[in-house]
Amino acid sequence: MPTVNIYTELSEYACHVSIHVQWGDMDAFQHVNNVIYLGWVESARVKYFDEYLCKNNLNNLEVGPILALQDCKYLFPMTYPDTAEVGFRVSEVKSDRILCEARIYSKKHNRLVAIANNVIMPYSIKSQSKTNIPMEWIDAIEELQG
Numbered sequence: 001m002p003t004v005n006i007y008t009e010l011s012e013y014a015c016h017v018s019i020h021v022q023w024g025d026m027d028a029f030q031h032v033n034n035v036i037y038l039g040w041v042e043s044a045r046v047k048y049f050d051e052y053l054c055k056n057n058l059n060n061l062e063v064g065p066i067l068a069l070q071d072c073k074y075l076f077p078m079t080y081p082d083t084a085e086v087g088f089r090v091s092e093v094k095s096d097r098i099l100c101e102a103r104i105y106s107k108k109h110n111r112l113v114a115i116a117n118n119v120i121m122p123y124s125i126k127s128q129s130k131t132n133i134p135m136e137w138i139d140a141i142e143e144l145q146g
Helices: 006-010 034-053 135-145
Strands: 015-020 063-074 083-093 098-106 111-124
Touching: 006 083, 006 098, 006 111, 015 034, 034 063, 034 083, 034 098, 034 111, 034 135, 083 135
Parallel strands: none
Antiparallel strands: 015 083, 063 111, 083 098, 098 111
């Protein structure tokens, strides 16, 4: 896969986080362990929902975002030292779930290293069950992503 301008690629994503690879992120095979990538996606997802949809009120909600499903396709191994540039966006909104996509790029190698997909369910804290997506979330997604 050829190198890309990662910042041009990331401009297509509503949320972006930069995360330095830590020495301890590597496993016995001398590359970043697969579970670390999911943690990076989690960091971007939490930023997206906390800052943009829940307005920095993630701990005091009647309806909160719950991760229902995730997958990750690993394309290229990352190693220390490097910086993971993670883009996150909503790809589709349904009445009871939000489909999201994340892309992880290696700053050192200037290339896409992983693609992750998440399904987020709106969860009623009071009734302890899934619910419909709050209208304010839909409005915030439309405002943020157009």
